[in-house]
Amino acid sequence: MVDVLVIGGGIAGCTTAWYLASEGVDVILLEKGELNGLASGSNAGSLHAQIQHEPYVEYGANWSKRFLPALSFYAYSIDLWLKAESALQADLEVSLDGGLIVAETGQQMRNIESKAELEQQAGLATVLLDGAALREVAPYISQDMCGGALCPLEGKANPLVAAPAFARAAKGLGGKILSGHEVLNIRRRKNEFVVETSNGTFQARRIVNAAGINAGVLAAMVGGKLPIQAFPIQLSVTEPVAPVVRHLVYSAESMLTLKQTRAGTILIGGGWPAISDRNGRAQVSAESLSRNLAVALRVVPSLADVNIVRSWAAVVNGTRDWLPIIGELNCAPGFFMNYVPWMGFTGGPAGGRIVASLVQGKAPPVDFDLTPFSP
Ligand SMILES: Cc1cc2nc3c(=O)[nH]c(=O)nc-3n(C[C@H](O)[C@H](O)[C@H](O)COP(=O)(O)OP(=O)(O)OC[C@H]3O[C@@H](n4cnc5c(N)ncnc54)[C@H](O)[C@@H]3O)c2cc1C
Numbered sequence: 001m002v003d004v005l006v007i008g009g010g011i012a013g014c015t016t017a018w019y020l021a022s023e024g025v026d027v028i029l030l031e032k033g034e035l036n037g038l039a040s041g042s043n044a045g046s047l048h049a050q051i052q053h054e055p056y057v058e059y060g061a062n063w064s065k066r067f068l069p070a071l072s073f074y075a076y077s078i079d080l081w082l083k084a085e086s087a088l089q090a091d092l093e094v095s096l097d098g099g100l101i102v103a104e105t106g107q108q109m110r111n112i113e114s115k116a117e118l119e120q121q122a123g124l125a126t127v128l129l130d131g132a133a134l135r136e137v138a139p140y141i142s143q144d145m146c147g148g149a150l151c152p153l154e155g156k157a158n159p160l161v162a163a164p165a166f167a168r169a170a171k172g173l174g175g176k177i178l179s180g181h182e183v184l185n186i187r188r189r190k191n192e193f194v195v196e197t198s199n200g201t202f203q204a205r206r207i208v209n210a211a212g213i214n215a216g217v218l219a220a221m222v223g224g225k226l227p228i229q230a231f232p233i234q235l236s237v238t239e240p241v242a243p244v245v246r247h248l249v250y251s252a253e254s255m256l257t258l259k260q261t262r263a264g265t266i267l268i269g270g271g272w273p274a275i276s277d278r279n280g281r282a283q284v285s286a287e288s289l290s291r292n293l294a295v296a297l298r299v300v301p302s303l304a305d306v307n308i309v310r311s312w313a314a315v316v317n318g319t320r321d322w323l324p325i326i327g328e329l330n331c332a333p334g335f336f337m338n339y340v341p342w343m344g345f346t347g348g349p350a351g352g353r354i355v356a357s358l359v360q361g362k363a364p365p366v367d368f369d370l371t372p373f374s375p
Contacts, residue, residue, distance in 0.1 A: 002028045002176075004359055005195060005204035007183050007218055009033075010040035011159075011345055012338045013210035014166035014177075015352025018088075021173035025360065028204075029167070029175065030197060032182035036163040039212055040345060042314035044235055044269045046248050046257050047081060047094070048343045049074050049124060049153040053101060053252055054271070055322060056115050064118055067322055071122045072368035074343065077350030078153055084349055090165035092157045093262050099154030100138055100247040102145040102299055108252035109147045116149050126151050140244050142301050154248050156259050159345055166352075183211075186221040188332065193222075206359050210338040210351075213317045215325075219375075222332035226325060226375060228339070229318035232274035232282035236289065236311040240264030244302060254295040266303060268296045274313030282313035317341050326354055326373040337375045 004020055006013045009031030020027040031037075049071065056064055081094050103109040116126040127150045134141060134148050141148075167177045182198040186207065195202045209218045216228035245260040255270035272288035289311055297304055318341045319325065325339040338355040340347035350366075357364040364370065 001192065001203045001205065002026055003204070004206050004208060005030065005193070005202055006208045006210055008210035008212060009035040009163070009167065009177065009179065010038060010210065010212050011163045011166070011348030012212070012340060012351050013208070014163040014170065015348045016208050016210055016338055016355050017170040017175045017177065018166040018173075019352050019356035020359070021170040021175035023356065023360065027170065027175045028202065029170070029177045030181040030183055030202070031177070031179045032198070033179070035167055035177065035179055039314055039316055040163045040348070041159055042235070042312060043159045043345045044257055044259070044267050045156045045159045045261070045345065046259065047078050047096065047155045047157060048099070048346045049078055050099060050101070050119055050126060050151040051115050052342070053111070053115065053250060054255055057111055063321070064115070066372070068118065068122045069369060069372040070323055071119065071124055073324060073350050073373070074346050075124070075153060076366055076368070077347050078155070080349035080353055081157055084166070088165050088169045090161070090169070092162050092165060094155065094157045096153065096155035097246050098248070099151040099250065100141070100148055101250040101252055102134065102141055102148035103252045104145055104298070106146070112147070112149045112252055119151070124151060124153065138247060140300055140302060141249070142299055145299065150247070156248055156261070158261070162348070183218060186218065188222060191334070193334065206334045206336065208336045208338050208355055208359060212344070213315055215317070215337065215339045219329065219337065222329065222335050224329045224331055224335070224375065226337070226339070227319055229320065229341070230315050231318055232276050232313050233269070233271050233316050234274040234284050234288055234311060234313040235267060235269035236292065236308050238266040238268070238303070238306045239309050241266065241306055245300060249299060251295050251299050253298070254291070256292070256295045256299060258296055258300060266306065268292060271316070282315055284311045284313050317344060324351060324373045325375050326351060326370060327358060327375050329375050
């Protein structure tokens with residue numbers, strides 16, 4: 001019988017296992033495939049702290065107000081990203097040079113301004129930039145951009161190394177990390193759970209569901225019904241070039257995230273839709289690729305001669321309201337959710353830290369209200 005069984009070996013599961021192991025809790029993590037094999041190892045590595053521009057424009061002010069509590073969650077997570085590097089003694093390539101959203105028209109600038117106002121109310125130090133200030137902060141941005149806003153808290157980390165580093169550290173503290181264990185069924189028996197996997201049966205006092213897009217299926221095994229969404233999206237990476245892009249760059253014109261990695265490559269994404277093939281596998285859409293690159297070049301024209309070396313598709317986990325789902329299921333005491341949609345890479349350490357406390361019956365070490373995230 002294990003104290004806590006964590007299901008899912010992405011960033012949510014690996015951070016949870018590490019925080020638990022570092023508090024001396026007996027923990028086993030079960031991963032059906034390979035560790036970091038899905039979204040957590042295929043994402044763009046952006047550390048987001050601001051309200052994302054597309055849902056802000058699409059869903060409007062009421063949505064934004066409901067989303068505001070999540071800003072404290074992401075800010076907390078970014079602080080934990082910084083601390084994790086020294087705690088894990090691992091280079092996660094965390095850097096926080098700021099997130100820069102740029103506008104091409106007066107209307108886009110007005111959207112950025114009203115969004116910044118909400119962010120400032122929530123305590124985020126978003127700085128508005130006119131054209132001249134934008135050119136000073138980021139001379140690599142096109143002259144056609146008339147202004148923007150800088151969110152100093154934002155940055156990036158390396159998704160290829162992050163979750164595995166948390167898993168390694170959890171293992172070093174006595175946690176068990178088991179790949180190739182697909183959870184097939186969960187039964188409740190008195191004060192424990194019996195978990196059947198493709199590789200044997202486990203008994204656990206408590207469970208953390210960190211199964212990403214599969215979290216709804218696992219919650220349903222204990223009677224939970226959760227609004228889990230999944231969308232295939234895509235990303236591209238260029239050949240390495242000399243340092244040119246300092247910030248995490250967004251556009252208010254169209255979906256874009258653009259950043260330069262430490263290796264010098266430029267990651268270009270922003271949530272452009274990929275295609276699901278006949279077998280349900282995500283495949284790159286040529287149309288999304290060309291539209292994504294077009295907006296990238298409008299914003300950073302000097303990339304015109306840089307070659308794309310790879311594009312890939314992966315499935316992002318979502319919820320309609322964009323809010324994390326964190327906490328215990330009412331219908332199944334002892335069964336906890338750690339589900340951070342859309343920006344789950346950013347939110348990984350916060351989700352892991354908070355759930356590790358909740359599972360132990362302790363108050364999480366945060367000064368913000370977790371009620372909006374309750375399952
Ligand atoms: C292309 C792309 C770009 C993105 N860019 C960013 C970004 O820049 N910044 C950001 O913050 N977020 C980004 N995201 C979102 C982010 O990657 C995800 O929200 C986050 O990785 C989710 O982490 P997770 O651990 O919950 O899920 P996952 O990484 O999907 O891990 C869940 C794990 O659970 C395992 N599992 C599922 N079912 C079972 C089962 N029955 N038994 C055992 N194991 C099981 C899966 O195999 C998987 O390994 C992006 C996503 C994509 C797809």
